Amino acid sequence: MKKQLAALLLATTLTAGIGLVAPHEAHAASAQIVSGVNFRDTPSTSSKVIRMLKKGESVNIVSKVNNYWYQVRDANGKVGYVSTDSKYIKSSSSGNSSSGNSGNSGSGSSNNNTSTNTSATVTKIINAGKKYLGTPYEFGSSRSNTKTFDCSDFVRQAFKDGAGITLPSDSRQQADYVKKLGNTTTNWHNLKPGDLMFFMDYKGTSKSAYPTNKSNQRISHVAIYLGNGQVLHTYSKDSGGVRIDSIEGKHWEYRFVFGGSALK
Known part of the structure; x- marks a missing residue:
């Protein structure tokens, strides 16, 4: 009986541990900081600055909030927001991490087409x-x-x-x-x-x-x-x-x- 309880507790712990993984982690795009940029607690220039992300740091883009802000996770696991401007951050992935639909093979192409169309306009x-x-x-x-x-x-x-x-x-x-x-x-x-x-x-x-x-x-x-x-x-x-x-x-x-x- 004790062995059965121990096995049950172990399974529960493992399941809970899996649940702690951030939902976007599996498809978050990696990126590198091109030049120093403020790492903020909300997507606003008037929000609190957590710290300055330094040139060369690697982060994961959790999502693209809008045309101006990425939600990112730094190497310490801290989640915050940075400018999408390419002079501050460069993504190593062309996919769009904000959709949360990594199973849709056509989503990246669609977003790229939208971006291209907007740029042309x-x-x-x-x-x-x-x-x-x-x-x-x-x-x-x-x-x-x-x-x-x-x-x-x-x-x-x-x-x-x-x-x-x-x-x-x-x-x-x-x-x-x-x-x-x-x-x-x-x-x-x-x-x-x-x-x-x-x-x-x-x-x-x-x-x-x-x-x-x-x-x-x-x-x-x-x-x-x-x-x-x-x-x-x-x-x-x-x-x-x-x-x-x-x-x-x-x-x-x-x-x-x-x-x-x-x-x-």
């Missing part, structure tokens, strides 16, 4: 916008022609030409549209090419002129992010119309409120 939007470089600025420009643009009219036209998408007519409505899609960030470093950037009113060239918490600030400008800290936009007659600017260390960076994708 972004390229078309950016190229459509660049076609209008130098087009004069006019506040309240007509939405029925492309002779002049204000900021939101320009963005609207680039998306209409490049992707057949008609965005709302002004920057605040465009901001609401992007917010409803859900993938937004207040850290411009987390943006991807083709994302929209929304800015508050100009208050000067100094960082100290702008509030730290911009969540309640009125949106007054919109631009298309090109990557590498550059934006495609238009904002005044004196600036020469549609143009490309670098934002880092300038008032554009200090005025930035949030950004995200306008693609569904």
Whole structure:
């Protein structure tokens, strides 16, 4: 009887031990940290930093939360969140670990196709916008022609030409549209090419002129992010119309409120 109880206890212990394995562990994609990046406790730039993941560290990608965040497990078994930006992390697997469906041999191909299609659409939007470089600025420009643009009219036209998408007519409505899609960030470093950037009113060239918490600030400008800290936009007659600017260390960076994708 004692032997039977011992065997039962052993079987129960083994079963419980198996249950402790994380559900995504079997198909989590391995990845390497390319450069130092914050390891956070929630997928938000305002969340607590657990520690800094160092260049060369290996982690497992448990899931892709959205376009901006991975849930990862470090070598110590700690689970947290890091940016999906390729300048911080490089996955050694092309599969999508977020689906949890490792038995579906077609899932990786489908996700890759979706990613390729999105990338192609972004390229078309950016190229459509660049076609209008130098087009004069006019506040309240007509939405029925492309002779002049204000900021939101320009963005609207680039998306209409490049992707057949008609965005709302002004920057605040465009901001609401992007917010409803859900993938937004207040850290411009987390943006991807083709994302929209929304800015508050100009208050000067100094960082100290702008509030730290911009969540309640009125949106007054919109631009298309090109990557590498550059934006495609238009904002005044004196600036020469549609143009490309670098934002880092300038008032554009200090005025930035949030950004995200306008693609569904």
